[in-house]
Amino acid sequence: MSTINQPLTKIKLLNPTYPNKSTGIINGESSGLLNWNDIAYPQMYDLYQTLLANFWKAQEINMQDDIKQWDSLTDVEKDIFLRVNTQLASLDSLQTPTMSHVMDYVTDSSFKAIFAVISQQEAVHNESYSYVLSSLIPLREQNERFNQAKEDPIVKKRNEIILESYEAFRQDPTPQRLFELGINSINLEGIYFYAGFAFFYNLARQQKMLKTSTMISYIQRDEMQHAYFIAQFVRILLTENPELNTEENIQYIYKAIDHAVQLEKEWSNFILKDIEGINLEEFHGYVEYLANKRFRQLGLENYYPNREENPMPWIHVFSDEMMNETKSDFFEQKSRTYTKVSSSNGFDEL
Amino acid sequence: MKAAIIYTSVTGNTTFIAETIQENMEKRNVATDLIPVDEFHPERLHEYDIIAVGMYTWANGEIPIEMEEVYDAFETEDLKHTVTGVFGSGDSFFAHYCGAVDLFRDMLYVHTNLAVTLKIELMPQEPDLVKCEKFCDRLLQETLVIQ
Numbered sequence: 010m011s012t013i014n015q016p017l018t019k020i021k022l023l024n025p026t027y028p029n030k031s032t033g034i035i036n037g038e039s040s041g042l043l044n045w046n047d048i049a050y051p052q053m054y055d056l057y058q059t060l061l062a063n064f065w066k067a068q069e070i071n072m073q074d075d076i077k078q079w080d081s082l083t084d085v086e087k088d089i090f091l092r093v094n095t096q097l098a099s100l101d102s103l104q105t106p107t108m109s110h111v112m113d114y115v116t117d118s119s120f121k122a123i124f125a126v127i128s129q130q131e132a133v134h135n136e137s138y139s140y141v142l143s144s145l146i147p148l149r150e151q152n153e154r155f156n157q158a159k160e161d162p163i164v165k166k167r168n169e170i171i172l173e174s175y176e177a178f179r180q181d182p183t184p185q186r187l188f189e190l191g192i193n194s195i196n197l198e199g200i201y202f203y204a205g206f207a208f209f210y211n212l213a214r215q216q217k218m219l220k221t222s223t224m225i226s227y228i229q230r231d232e233m234q235h236a237y238f239i240a241q242f243v244r245i246l247l248t249e250n251p252e253l254n255t256e257e258n259i260q261y262i263y264k265a266i267d268h269a270v271q272l273e274k275e276w277s278n279f280i281l282k283d284i285e286g287i288n289l290e291e292f293h294g295y296v297e298y299l300a301n302k303r304f305r306q307l308g309l310e311n312y313y314p315n316r317e318e319n320p321m322p323w324i325h326v327f328s329d330e331m332m333n334e335t336k337s338d339f340f341e342q343k344s345r346t347y348t349k350v351s352s353s354n355g356f357d358e359l
Numbered sequence: 360m361k362a363a364i365i366y367t368s369v370t371g372n373t374t375f376i377a378e379t380i381q382e383n384m385e386k387r388n389v390a391t392d393l394i395p396v397d398e399f400h401p402e403r404l405h406e407y408d409i410i411a412v413g414m415y416t417w418a419n420g421e422i423p424i425e426m427e428e429v430y431d432a433f434e435t436e437d438l439k440h441t442v443t444g445v446f447g448s449g450d451s452f453f454a455h456y457c458g459a460v461d462l463f464r465d466m467l468y469v470h471t472n473l474a475v476t477l478k479i480e481l482m483p484q485e486p487d488l489v490k491c492e493k494f495c496d497r498l499l500q501e502t503l504v505i506q
């Protein structure tokens with residue numbers, strides 16, 4: 010049996026004879042002690058700090074405006090709002106335990122710490138969907154909506170692929186399955202969320218339910234950074250374990266992400282078809298553009314031709330001003346005193 | 360004529376852009392030093408007619424901490440006549456797309472002869488390579504204007 014199919018052992022908490030700086034992200038020798046000043050990939054400390062600086066919680070967002078606006082939404086908007094909310098909640102419910110499960114097999118303590126932060130953030134996302142629901146509809150209806158999400162055939166089909174991979178790693182935690190889990194996690198966080206994001210940001214474009222979309226914006230920022238981390242994790246995994254870095258596995262990535270793209274299009278056909286302001290054709294192009302970005306994050310080539318441009322640039326994280334952010338800056342930057350300049354000042358912006 | 364490219368990169372995208380720009384400059388017969396930020400010496404800035412600065416953006420659109428020394432050097436050394444350009448890689452989904460490039464731009468505009476800025480999403484794609492060529496043309500054009 011090749012090493013990539015050999016189970017990873019659940020690691021001991023402390024291995025005092027091993028160095029603090031791990032010799033590998035999996036199957037490495039590591040004492041289990043974490044000194045952030047002595048880690049194998051120093052950029053992980055910056056990433057950890059960046060993630061922490063995102064800290065937010067649902068209760069910070071006052072839902073009053075959205076509560077008042079809720080009744081002015083059309084029936085279709087209300088229905089899709091609730092479907093999307095519970096569908097996103099069910100995706101995030103998978104991420105919290107999976108990220109903490111992976112921690113048991115990752116030998117580098119700095120990576121473990123980042124998985125812990127990601128798991129915490131997923132828990133906050135999960136709570137925020139509940140918080141939105143509790144502001145808008147009674148418990149009985151919430152439960153109906155969750156059941157609906159559980160039974161929805163399209164949602165089920167999407168989630169099954171992810172679940173299968175997560176479950177496979179649970180049953181038999183091999184390097185190969187950890188790699189596959191990473192790719193599926195990128196699909197979940199980096200593709201499957203976007204029809205839902207499009208729906209909420211589209212409402213926001215019409216000045217509707219802005220508190221909910223503020224929350225979505227926080228979630229998107231976190232998720233984007235998670236997808237970056239997982240992409241880096243996968244790249245390091247393949248680099249440190251050349252036996253995983255095969256043509257077959259590269260093909261696995263192309264196939265798995267392409268499949269997620271098809272499923273996201275299918276979901277969008279259902280969920281966004283009656284939504285004014287969203288052209289389905291355009292959204293399909295958007296999903297391909299999005300997937301091309303995921304490929305590039307993984308160090309691969311674009312897969313979909315002629316998808317370099319973002320056809321829906323309004324699907325993006327709100328600016329701080331819009332989110333009314335008051336948090337202090339983590340990196341202790343000095344205040345910058347220069348006026349904003351642009352190409353009208355005599356230079357070119359490419 | 361001599362040029363320098365000072366850059367920082369975590370995942371390699373900005374490195375790729377920096378190398379592409381270097382190749383393009385050399386193609387245009389300009390000797391160009393490629394300087395990762397940890398090999399940067401402020402006093403050497405005066406050796407160059409053209410300086411391009413490149414960086415990624417993380418953390419709410421701020422300038423990466425390791426670029427602070429470069430930033431300070433441009434503020435304190437007298438480089439009024441140096442032709443500069445700033446480039447970077449980012450992700451347009453974030454609120455401040457290539458925010459570090461913008462912050463550096465505003466400072467370079469005041470302290471140097473800023474000719475051009477360039478933002479690229481992640482790893483460059485076909486159309487971005489054309490922009491890298493234009494970036495170099497624009498830098499050279501500006502030095503000719505001065506001469």
Ligand SMILES: Cc1cc2nc3c(=O)[nH]c(=O)nc-3n(C[C@H](O)[C@H](O)[C@H](O)COP(=O)(O)O)c2cc1C
Binds near residue numbers: 415418419454
């Ligand atoms: C934690 C984190 C935060 C980021 N924040 C931003 C941002 O605010 N603005 C932006 O344009 N890009 C942001 N990005 C995207 C990076 O700038 C992008 O991946 C870039 O290509 C990295 O360049 P490099 O490969 O040279 O390190 C962020 C990436 C990460 C991992």
